[in-house]
Amino acid sequence: GQLPNMTLQSEMSVNSIELYKRLYNAFAYHDLDNTGELDADELKKVFEQHLHYSNDEVLRVLCTRYDEDGDGTADLKVIVNRLVAVANVPDGQPLPSPPQFDEAVREAAHAARDFQ
Numbered sequence: 001g002q003l004p005n006m007t008l009q010s011e012m013s014v015n016s017i018e019l020y021k022r023l024y025n026a027f028a029y030h031d032l033d034n035t036g037e038l039d040a041d042e043l044k045k046v047f048e049q050h051l052h053y054s055n056d057e058v059l060r061v062l063c064t065r066y067d068e069d070g071d072g073t074a075d076l077k078v079i080v081n082r083l084v085a086v087a088n089v090p091d092g093q094p095l096p097s098p099p100q101f102d103e104a105v106r107e108a109a110h111a112a113r114d115f116q
Helices: 014-029 040-049 056-065 076-087 103-113
Strands: 037-039 073-075
Touching: 014 040, 014 076, 014 103, 037 040, 037 076, 040 056, 056 073, 056 103, 073 076, 076 103
Parallel strands: none
Antiparallel strands: 037 073
């Protein structure tokens, strides 16, 4: 499928755009019902199978934090955008606002950053 428009795409580096595409495709692969959202189990599969990352607490935080409509699923465009944004923050630097960016998100984003 075609990738959705990205927020602030013009401000993103080429590496960020490529990371976004790779992550979006990995997440979309597990969106079996084509809703554009992933539940906690689907999110866990993406991280374990594609990013070789498993931390149930962090993944629970991600799913809860990015469940914008309270239906138990995370919007994959939103979560990929935020992972890419945090992945680009150098270690030791403060994370950008809004408060959704915290150390749990940074940990997951670092796994995403290294995704090939």
